[in-house]
Each structure stands twice: as structure tokens, then as C-alpha cells.
Amino acid sequence: MKTRPEKLSALRSEQWELLIIGGGITGAGIALDAASRGIKTALVEKNDFASGTSSKSTKLVHGGLRYLKQLEFALVSEVGRERAIVHKNAPHLVIPEKMLMPLIKGGTYGRLSSSLGLEVYDILANVRKQDRRHMLSKEETLEIEPLLNESTLLGSGYYSEYRTDDARLTIELIKAAQRKGAVCLNYCPVLSLSHHGEMISGVVCKDQISGTEIPVNAKFIVNACGPWVDHIRKMNNSISKKRLHLTKGVHIVLPHEKLPVRHSIYFDVPDGRMIFTIPRGRTTYIGTTDTNYTGDLDQVLTTTEDAQYLINAVSSTFPGINLSLNDIESSWAGIRPLIHQEGKSASEISRKDEIFEAPDGLISIAGGKLTGYRKMAQKTVDLVVKRYEKADGAKFGPCTTRHIPLTEDPLWSEEEVGYYKGTINQKLHALGLSDYFAGYLVANFGKQSDLIISYMDCFKDSLAEESLIRAELKFCIDEEMICTSDDFFDRRTGRLSFDIVSVIRYKDAIIGDLANHFHWTQEQLLADKELLEKKMSSVRFNDAD
């Protein structure tokens, strides 16, 4: 926020070589790739960064085992290799996760096919020998995961994936792009496209904070609007043969003690689909659904029907577990921006990405996965560079994102993350905070945790837990461009999904700090509070405060 006026004035006055519309993982990845090649890059996002699909995924950086079933070998191989690169560049945020796939009577995979499938999966994804899949007997499976249904269980596959926080991955990419010289602005929607002759030459966007419209000039424009890609393509009438096919996926979050799984589990459900249960901190989350969506993209909600489907799925796999809608602490619903394939159902449509070039030069990218964001960015920027060279002979460097760490002061390996977490744990213990907080802080903020802990001194009058959350807020205000309490609780800290109790407990203190910092009027404070309350009631199925 401190630099917002300068950014807005640069946006208006500069001639940009590349303007990206959309600040989800796709746009953020393109911004980093382009800026690191020396391309003068700006990015505008209509709400907060990652407020679209990029905070609503299953939060796995995965090779896509189910695409193997659809025989998409190239896709599995590419995303498999990519997950190792993202892990290397942000090991605190992209964390190895063992996944258990139970084999059940009449299930999707038999013992032989899953053993072979998982082996091929490991090979395609270039998994290290020591991390490759193990096939477990029924007894071995029950020993490590006693909640599974003994009467239908045949055994399991135990294999490697990675988990992440999608919104934090996006914000770290945005920050990395800014360090390379890109200018990125949230709360700045594109209202229309501008043309010079036949060719696209810029956009008009609106600063949501001041209400001012801003004309922006750019040589090339990339539309990375995820589910909104076709909204932008409608602005220049460029939807021809290929169009988006939107499907909704929801996740529900329960207190861990309600579904105390020890591992992430990828299991069959009676309708032939497969879903995940993933333990995270004090919770377990379950997802996802896959249903066609034609509703409002700005109001995507978890319905009772969606939530009940996931509860039923859990009941059929974990017989001792009795859940009701009332147990749901939080939830999220997102839209997959897939590319329509005639005659294919929601679950059958390929997750491949594709680039569309319009006659006026607008480049749109859609489809794909969080996991493959770097490669998608490389393909898009390669195309921009090619077009640039053709248009005026300008040369830009090759893609180097494979080697760019996502945080300024990175942790370089899993071992370093472990050691660092130990030191943070000691510091937090000394302040009276439990082990949970070190895990939470380091997974979200990496080495930036030290700075946050140092800010706790500013809130000495508060108890330790409150001073930590207020220190996080100070960090996010200074470093991460937040404008609302929802930005903070949802996309910077994940607390809205994984620690709703802390949101209930500290929301007034946080909104008070935001109001002080931004000199909000009482009306602005109440508007922010109302927005957060509305969001909280939309993700919850009970009102137990």
C-alpha cells in the first residue's frame, strides 16, 4: 500500500512491453518469467492476488496420478518434473507428502495395475529411488492407517507427492516478480481493451481504492484470467472455436480430531471418482467435487449438497467416523478453467493448458494446473519474445525461472527447512507458544518468520498468540500488499480455512490494526468487518463461535 501511488502513476505513464491481466498463479508465474528476462512488465489483478481459483485448489503440487488413467503420459511427465523444480525453489512451501492409496474390493485400481501405475508415475515424474512407491499389504496398511475399512481393504500403494499453500505460492511469485522489476497491482480490474488501428495497444483499468480509471499502454497483453479468460476474450470478440468449460470443485475442513487420519489419503468413492483427505495443522480437509458450473464466478459457494457428498464419501471409507454438516469448520469452492472438449464430462476433460492468439494480438492462456505454472509461463513468454523479435527485432534472454528461488532469503533444502523450523520453535517456545506455531509460520513464511517474530515486540501488551497474529499482519501490510482483513485471514495466512477459531478470536484486533494503519473512517472499518463476516458465514455450516 505504501508504494501503491507510485505504482499507479507508473502504470499510467509508462509504455509497458508486457501487461498481464490476472494475478492468479498463471499470471504471477508469467510476471516472474517475463521480468526476469528483462521485459518491462506490469500485472493487474481485479481483486486480491490469488483470489480466484489459485486459493481454492486441493493445494497439492502433484504429478496428477489420475491423468495416467486417462493415458496423458506427457502431461504426467511434465507436471511430475515441474513439482521437483518448485520444491527446489521453495522447499518451505512445497513440502514432500506421502500419499496413501487404499486398494479396495471393486475399486478403481487393482493390486497389479496400481503397482504398475505408481511405478510408471514415479518414473515419469523422475522420483528419487528412495522416495519411490511401496505396495503395502492389508495388515501393513491398517497398521499405519487404522481408520480404513477393514472389511473392504485389500492393501494400498504408498507414494510421494508434495503439498503446498496455493495462495502463498502465488504471493511469493508476485513478490519475486517485483524484485525482478515487475509492477504488480491488486484491486485493479481491467474494464476494457484499447486498440491502435487493428491491434491491441492497452487497457483501461480501475483503481478500486480511489475509484480512478487508468489507461495503460502495452505492446503485448496476456490474458491470464483463469475462469474469467472468456470474459476478456468477449471484450475483443475473439472467442471462436475453442472456449472454456468451467467445473466447480469444493473442499470442506474439519477439526483433525473429527477425522484423525495420519496420512494424506487418495481414495475411491462409490460413484467411481477419487477424492483426498489431507491432514493440515489442527484440521483435516476433504476434496474435491467436479461438477459443471455456469453460475456467478464472483460468488462461488459450497452448497449443502456439495458438502454432503464429501461427508458421504468419508463415511463409506472410514466406517468408524460419523460426521455431519455441523462438524464442518470451514470450506472453499473453486472453478477449474478447463478447455471445452465436445462430448466429455467434467471429470474427463483434459487438464492441459492452451494458448489462444486473437487477430488483434491478445494472447490468452487457460487450462493447466497450479503444478505446471512455471512451464505455462515459459511457453507464454517464449511466444511474447518471438512476437517481439518479429515486430521490432528486440531480443530478450532465455527463461531462467528454473533457478530462481521464490523468496528473497531462501531456505535451500528440506534439511535446512527442518533446522530453521527448530530455531523458530525455540524462539516461540520461549514466548510461550506451542510447536504448532513454528510449523505454521515456517510453512507459510519461510525465513521471513524471523522478521515476523521480531515484530512481536511491537505488541508486548498482548498475549503471545495475539502478538504473533498482529506481527503477521504488520508483515503482510509492509510486504504483501494487503488491503482488507479477508486478504489477511484467507490468502496470506490460510487461517480462514485452517484455523477459523483464531479468526473468530482476533478479527476485531486485526481489523482495528488495519483501520489504524490505513486511517480508515468508521464507515470503512464497518465495511471491512461486514465483508469478513459475510465471508465467514459463507464458508461455515455452523455458527458455534
Ligand SMILES: Cc1cc2nc3c(=O)[nH]c(=O)nc-3n(C[C@H](O)[C@H](O)[C@H](O)COP(=O)(O)OP(=O)(O)OC[C@H]3O[C@@H](n4cnc5c(N)ncnc54)[C@H](O)[C@@H]3O)c2cc1C
Ligand atoms: C477444486 C480444485 C482443485 C484443484 N487442485 C489442484 C491441485 O491440487 N494441484 C494443482 O496443480 N492444480 C489444482 N487445481 C488447478 C489450479 O488450481 C488452477 O489450474 C489454477 O489455480 C488456475 O490459476 P489461474 O491463475 O489460471 O486462475 P485464477 O487463480 O482464477 O486467476 C485468474 C485471476 O484473474 C483475475 N481477473 C479476472 N478478471 C479480471 C479482470 N477483468 N481484470 C483483472 N484481473 C481479472 C481474477 O480475479 C483471478 O484472480 C485445482 C483446481 C480446482 C478448482
